[in-house]
Amino acid sequence: MSHAVVIDAAAKVNLFLRVLHRRDDGYREVETLMQSVSLADEVRVSIADSGPSISLAVDGPDLGPPEANLAFRAATRLREVTGFEAAVDIRLTKRIPAGAGLGGGSSDAAAVLKCLSALTDFHDRDVLLGIARDLGSDVSFFLGESPLALGRGRGEVLTPLAPLPEAHLVLALPPVHVSTVDAFEALSQVDGITLRDGPRELDFAAGLDWERVTGLAENDFEGAASKGHPEIRSSLEGLRAEGATVALLSGSGGASFGLFTDAVDAEDAASVLTERYRWPFLPVVTLSAVPQLSRVNEGA
Numbered sequence: 001m002s003h004a005v006v007i008d009a010a011a012k013v014n015l016f017l018r019v020l021h022r023r024d025d026g027y028r029e030v031e032t033l034m035q036s037v038s039l040a041d042e043v044r045v046s047i048a049d050s051g052p053s054i055s056l057a058v059d060g061p062d063l064g065p066p067e068a069n070l071a072f073r074a075a076t077r078l079r080e081v082t083g084f085e086a087a088v089d090i091r092l093t094k095r096i097p098a099g100a101g102l103g104g105g106s107s108d109a110a111a112v113l114k115c116l117s118a119l120t121d122f123h124d125r126d127v128l129l130g131i132a133r134d135l136g137s138d139v140s141f142f143l144g145e146s147p148l149a150l151g152r153g154r155g156e157v158l159t160p161l162a163p164l165p166e167a168h169l170v171l172a173l174p175p176v177h178v179s180t181v182d183a184f185e186a187l188s189q190v191d192g193i194t195l196r197d198g199p200r201e202l203d204f205a206a207g208l209d210w211e212r213v214t215g216l217a218e219n220d221f222e223g224a225a226s227k228g229h230p231e232i233r234s235s236l237e238g239l240r241a242e243g244a245t246v247a248l249l250s251g252s253g254g255a256s257f258g259l260f261t262d263a264v265d266a267e268d269a270a271s272v273l274t275e276r277y278r279w280p281f282l283p284v285v286t287l288s289a290v291p292q293l294s295r296v297n298e299g300a
Contacts, residue, residue, distance in 0.1 A: 004046035005115045008291040009107035010036040011096045011284075012141065013169065013250040013257050015213050019220040020199065030155050031199040033216070034103075034138075036147035036287040037169060041108055042093040043071065044296065045115035047086040054079070054087075060094025070109035070135055077131045078113060084120050099177030101221075101251025103138045110142030118293055132156075147287040148208070152199055162207050163288040168266040169257045172239060172273070173280040174231035176254030214259070217246045225253040232256060234277060242269035 012034045020029035041060075054075050056066040066072045075088050090112060096104030113128055122128075132139040137155035146160035226233040232249065235256045239247035243265060244258025260266040266283040273281040 003119055004044060004296050005118055005293045006042060006044040006296045007111050007114060007293045008040035009043045009096075009104070009111040009142070010147070010287060010291055011039040011102040011104060011107065011171075012036050012138070013102065013171075013255075014219060014248070016216045016248075017219045017221065017251065018199070029153065029199075030151065032151045032155055033213070034141050034149050034151055034155075035164070036142075036290065037171070038284045038287060039096060039102070039171060039282060040291065041096050041104060041111075043108055043111035043115065044091040044093075045075075045112055045119065046089045047116075047119050048089070049086060054090070056090045056092070058092045058094060060092070061098065070105040070139070071112045074109040074112040074131065074135060074139075075116060077134065078116050078122075078128075081127055081131060082120065082122050084122070086120070088116070097173055097255070100173060100255035101178065101249065101253050102171075102255050103142065103251065106136050106138035107142045109135050109139050113139075113143060114293060145290060147290050150202065150204065159204075161204055164208060164210060164213070164286060166288055167210055167286045168260045168263050169284050169286065170239060170242075170244070170260060170266050170270045170273070171250075171280075171282045171284055172235035172256045172258075173282065174229070174235055174254055174277070175279055176229045176231050178225060178229070178253040210259070214246050217248050219249040221252045222249040225249055229254055231277075231279070235273075235279075235281075238273045238277060238281075239269070242272060244269070 015033040015035050017032040054072060056069060056072045071090055071092060075090060092108055096102050098104060117123055129140055132143045133156050140156045140158055141149055144158060144160055148161045148163050150159040150161060232254050236247050239258030244260055246259040249256045260269060270281040270283045
């Protein structure tokens with residue numbers, strides 16, 4: 001007997017990202033507002049009654065050995081914690097580029113945890129969140145129940161927020177892979193970062209709208225990323241030139257995004273910029289709900 005479920009693993013953008021003081025464990029505190037968008041990988045997970053193995057197949061760019069993939073590691077860790085012995089087969093259809101600051105690997109890992117939780121009827125939220133935190137700072141966000149959240153700590157201390165109205169973005173995806181470790185290292189050469197001692201007083205109790213988001217928009221990685229990668233600088237300049245009300249780096253890069261007033265403006269800008277720069281500019285929408293599982297197979 002085998003059972004399978006499928007889910008979209010959405011990308012995210014950082015509507016703002018501030019880097020704060022260095023912690024005792026060597027990490028930097030961050031303050032960020034994360035928003036899921038419609039660009040997504042597809043994750044299909046099945047289990048079978050026999051066999052102890054975990055298999056991973058990826059349709060898309062070669063991401064290295066399976067054991068290094070966050071989706072594979074998520075399944076491995078959940079098996080270790082829960083002791084379930086069924087064989088696990090993971091199939092990823094990759095659409096989110098790696099090293100782009102869009103959280104693709106983290107989203108895949110959270111999707112696997114959701115799938116296996118459903119397939120094995122394991123729903124201990126604290127255990128799942130503990131695994132997510134161990135895997136990476138963004139995994140907890142994608143495991144959450146809101147497409148919008150304020151992140152602090154290393155990004156894993158989350159305050160879910162009421163969803164924003166759907167908005168139209170253009171994602172710029174230059175041929176740049178930015179290492180998060182290298183991005184943090186580059187911050188030491190950006191003036192002002194070390195002066196941020198703590199998070200801002202942000203009261204979102206009354207909700208959040210796009211006008212306020214526009215006023216908060218900033219990314220402390222943007223200066224160093226643009227200096228080190230001309231493609232990032234060009235992407236941001238292009239988005240602004242085509243009328244984006246906000247143009248911002250996502251995460252530590254190399255993707256960036258622009259906020260546009262409607263679908264037509266976003267689609268027009270994406271077409272013009274793709275032709276101009278010869279790398280993808282994709283029109284997407286922000287999500288007002290997290291993707292849900294679908295059961296795709298149940299039988300012998």
